Amino acid sequence: MDRRELLKFIGAATGAAFVGNALAWTPVPSATPLKAAGFSAEDLAYLNDIADCIIPRTDTPGAKDADVGRIMAIWVADCYLPAEQALFKQGMTQINSEAQSRFGKPFLLLDNAQRHSLLSGLNEAAYQYNRENQIDHWELGRPGGRPDQPRPLPHYFTLFKQLTLLGFFTSEIGATKVLRYVAVPGRYDGEFPYQKGDKAWAT
Amino acid sequence: MSVNEYDAIVVGSGISGGWAAKELCEKGLKVLMLERGQNIEHIKDYKNAHKEAWDYPHRDVPTQQMKLDYPVIRRDYPLNESTFGMWANEKDAPYTEDKRFDWFRGYHVGGRSLLWGRQSYRLNPEDFQANGKEGIAVDWPIRYEDVAPWYDYVERFAGISGNRDGLDVLPDGQFQAPIPLNCVEKDVAARLQKAFKGTRHLINSRSANMTEPKPEQGRANCQYRNKCWLGCPFGGYFSTQSATLPAAMKTGNLTLRPFSIVSKVLYDKDKKRATGVEIIDAQTNQVIEYKSKIVFLNASALNTAWLLMNSATDIWEGGLGSSSGELGHNVMDHHFRVGASADVEGYLDKYTFGRRPAGFYIPRFRNWHNDKRDYLRGFGYQGSAGRQGWQKDIAELGIGATLKAGMTEPGHWGIGMSAFGEMLPYHENRVYLNHQVKDKWGLPVLAIDVEIKANELAMRKDMQQDAMEMFEAAGLKNVRGYDSDYAPGMGIHEMGTARMGRDPKTSVLNKHNQVWDALNVFVTDGACMTSASCVNPSLTYMALTARAADYAVAELKRGNL
Numbered sequence: 086m087d088r089r090e091l092l093k094f095i096g097a098a099t100g101a102a103f104v105g106n107a108l109a110w111t112p113v114p115s116a117t118p119l120k121a122a123g124f125s126a127e128d129l130a131y132l133n134d135i136a137d138c139i140i141p142r143t144d145t146p147g148a149k150d151a152d153v154g155r156i157m158a159i160w161v162a163d164c165y166l167p168a169e170q171a172l173f174k175q176g177m178t179q180i181n182s183e184a185q186s187r188f189g190k191p192f193l194l195l196d197n198a199q200r201h202s203l204l205s206g207l208n209e210a211a212y213q214y215n216r217e218n219q220i221d222h223w224e225l226g227r228p229g230g231r232p233d234q235p236r237p238l239p240h241y242f243t244l245f246k247q248l249t250l251l252g253f254f255t256s257e258i259g260a261t262k263v264l265r266y267v268a269v270p271g272r273y274d275g276e277f278p279y280q281k282g283d284k285a286w287a288t
Numbered sequence: 289m290s291v292n293e294y295d296a297i298v299v300g301s302g303i304s305g306g307w308a309a310k311e312l313c314e315k316g317l318k319v320l321m322l323e324r325g326q327n328i329e330h331i332k333d334y335k336n337a338h339k340e341a342w343d344y345p346h347r348d349v350p351t352q353q354m355k356l357d358y359p360v361i362r363r364d365y366p367l368n369e370s371t372f373g374m375w376a377n378e379k380d381a382p383y384t385e386d387k388r389f390d391w392f393r394g395y396h397v398g399g400r401s402l403l404w405g406r407q408s409y410r411l412n413p414e415d416f417q418a419n420g421k422e423g424i425a426v427d428w429p430i431r432y433e434d435v436a437p438w439y440d441y442v443e444r445f446a447g448i449s450g451n452r453d454g455l456d457v458l459p460d461g462q463f464q465a466p467i468p469l470n471c472v473e474k475d476v477a478a479r480l481q482k483a484f485k486g487t488r489h490l491i492n493s494r495s496a497n498m499t500e501p502k503p504e505q506g507r508a509n510c511q512y513r514n515k516c517w518l519g520c521p522f523g524g525y526f527s528t529q530s531a532t533l534p535a536a537m538k539t540g541n542l543t544l545r546p547f548s549i550v551s552k553v554l555y556d557k558d559k560k561r562a563t564g565v566e567i568i569d570a571q572t573n574q575v576i577e578y579k580s581k582i583v584f585l586n587a588s589a590l591n592t593a594w595l596l597m598n599s600a601t602d603i604w605e606g607g608l609g610s611s612s613g614e615l616g617h618n619v620m621d622h623h624f625r626v627g628a629s630a631d632v633e634g635y636l637d638k639y640t641f642g643r644r645p646a647g648f649y650i651p652r653f654r655n656w657h658n659d660k661r662d663y664l665r666g667f668g669y670q671g672s673a674g675r676q677g678w679q680k681d682i683a684e685l686g687i688g689a690t691l692k693a694g695m696t697e698p699g700h701w702g703i704g705m706s707a708f709g710e711m712l713p714y715h716e717n718r719v720y721l722n723h724q725v726k727d728k729w730g731l732p733v734l735a736i737d738v739e740i741k742a743n744e745l746a747m748r749k750d751m752q753q754d755a756m757e758m759f760e761a762a763g764l765k766n767v768r769g770y771d772s773d774y775a776p777g778m779g780i781h782e783m784g785t786a787r788m789g790r791d792p793k794t795s796v797l798n799k800h801n802q803v804w805d806a807l808n809v810f811v812t813d814g815a816c817m818t819s820a821s822c823v824n825p826s827l828t829y830m831a832l833t834a835r836a837a838d839y840a841v842a843e844l845k846r847g848n849l
Contacts, residue, residue: 114345114346114351114353114354115345116345116346138687138688139687139688139691140691140692141688141689141692143689143692143693145696147692156347159345159346160346160347160349163346163351163352163353164346164349164350164351164352165352166352201687201688204687205686205687205688208686208687212683224682225679225680225682227349228349229349229350229351229352229355231355231362231363232352232355232356233359246687250678250695251347252347254678254695255341255342255347255348256342257340257342260340260341260342263692263696264677264678264696266340267641267642268338268340268513269511269513270511270512270513270641270642270643271511271512271642272512272641272642273467273468273512273640273641273642273643273644274468274640274641274642275468275469275470275471275473275474275640276470276471276638277638277639277640277641278637278638278639279636279637279638279639279698280637281636281697282697283639283697283698284696284697285675285676285677285678285695285696285697285698285699286640286643286677286698287677287678288340288341288643
């Protein structure tokens with residue numbers, strides 16, 4: 086069915102005889118203002134720098150292009166449990182002090198190679214820590230545990246990686262410019278040709 | 289007729305309520321459909337239907353505040369930003385759990401027909417006879433042949449896609465072309481066919497997602513967005529809004545009243561008939577009576593039981609329909625969250641296009657034909673194969689450009705399936721009124737006391753083991769079984785609280801879904817189910833509702849109601 090034909094079918098139902106009151110939707114909670122949640126503009130820039138080191142701009146946009154730092158902070162503020170929030174905040178301090186001790190300056194002033202080296206080291210340390218503590222695939226999970234089901238926390242760097250990956254690939258830039266996205270596929274093909282290098286679907 | 293008088297009242301607007309309204313209206317009755325929640329208008333109110341993750345404040349991730357406010361639905365996948373507001377408010381309408389029971393309720397026009405899984409299977413002839421043959425609970429008062437023409441009827445209207453597979457365990461119906469299997473699923477199907485000598489079948493799932501349009505209903509075929517639960521602006525799947533409600537409205541015979549909590553069925557003990565219902569306006573708390581000749585209860589299995597238990601208590605302590613002692617008992621669900629997944633080698637020159645709202649189905653093979661197990665009944669599997677997207681194991685990719693490149697390409701193929709098992713009806717699995725706890729409107733809440741027992745636990749071993757065995761037999765790699773945290777209710781297939789039967793001493797409803805104690809009250813939602821089968825139940829509710837509505841109108845005309 087072509088698009089014009091399709092639109093013809095989309096007619097709203099008519100002839101309703103209603104009694105009683107009209108619609109009242111439950112509003113989705115809006116994001117907490119980040120200042121109120123304790124994230125400054127500098128913090129967001131710092132988070133974007135960290136995220137961009139994990140998912141950099143290459144021939145396609147990177148994490149900073151998608152402003153991943155902002156959604157990271159929103160998730161920490163609204164979706165993380167208090168213990169996860171504390172670990173994340175501690176990680177923000179920790180990454181800077183690691184930068185200080187290895188390179189003598191804060192993360193912001195490191196060049197790209199130094200940043201990559203620093204965070205690669207933390208990534209290794211995180212995998213080792215998580216393996217030893219039998220924490221699997223935290224970085225692929227939905228942010229925020231359940232209040233009645235506390236679970237062991239991973240290495241702090243895993244939180245940054247989790248929020249970066251999800252933040253990037255669920256952003257419009259990540260989904261449509263880096264992955265592939267079709268809003269209305271209109272059909273299903275279970276043997277769609279694939280060549281090495283073709284991108285994955287965003288959703 | 290005065291303003292508050294109708295020929296028929298339908299309580300509830302979900303899958304079965306929508307069908308009741310459509311059928312009764314089309315047969316010329318003036319119908320009042322009562323819905324306890326807000327209205328949701330087709331298309332216009334599907335406010336998130338075109339949104340993607342990046343359009344939500346938290347990218348569709350629930351906040352901690354949402355988890356605090358919704359302690360039940362947070363237990364599983366339904367709590368998210370995209371469907372927020374489409375699940376019952378748990379503070380306003382609580383319930384109590386003697387044992388853990390996850391009750392996922394949709395309190396709005398359309399009910400869970402907007403949110404359902406859309407898998408649509410017929411019960412088979414054996415399903416209607418098993419209780420009788422095995423001495424479990426009571427025998428169904430009807431047989432497959434009684435329902436078959438009504439399955440035909442509702443399938444044609446609802447639009448069910450599926451393949452005619454010719455299997456006795458899963459009767460074929462009036463199907464549109466199936467939603468395709470992908471290349472991996474087709475090959476696995478062929479390997480299973482060979483490995484199990486034609487006793488186990490991987491088939492296209494049968495779904496209320498249309499593959500062909502229904503212009504006469506203003507509905508287009510599925511557009512493969514896989515966003516059904518947001519309400520489909522194309523009308524691509526069956527819901528009250530897309531299908532039955534417009535049909536009912538077209539007759540000019542329907543009045544729909546949202547925000548109407550039905551608190552009682554009114555009963556005339558001399559005539560032994562219901563005279564109507566009493567409602568509380570959910571917004572104004574005003575109490576209003578509506579009169580009618582017949583009443584259809586389609587409030588969903590547990591709420592229909594609640595309503596009966598809260599009615600005519602001056603005559604029966606346990607409420608209308610309680611004289612058998614079975615009202616509120618025999619609660620069933622489908623137990624699941626057990627199965628297997630595996631890696632699939634090869635097929636790297638193949639991918640998928642489009643987001644399918646369905647997958648494959650493996651019908652029951654246990655305790656079927658010559659197979660005999662140490663438990664009763666059986667289970668079917670629902671699953672799908674696909675290539676990993678960006679969410680894949682990334683341990684070796686480090687960070688930076690290599691990680692980005694690795695996550696941006698699809699990974700290997702994988703396959704997974706979950707079994708849905710039949711739960712037997714146990715008298716002691718029950719719901720009852722808890723007068724200690726009141727809801728926002730001062731009504732007693734429901735207490736739920738349900739558990740799975742030895743038969744289900746024994747079955748679950750096979751449900752996992754057989755899944756692993758089939759994947760192994762199909763030559764798949766890294767086969768992993770799982771059995772994770774099923775609690776009754778999670779199947780969202782509540783059934784059995786007002787079962788049909790042959791004897792008023794042991795059942796709540798007769799073979800036409802009439803309450804034995806009030807023949808002008810019909811119950812055609814999940815409450816009426818005498819046994820659960822292992823297949824998704826909604827199609828059966830549709831068929832039983834259309835059948836009962838036909839009978840009700842005939843009885844009205846004969847002057848019997």
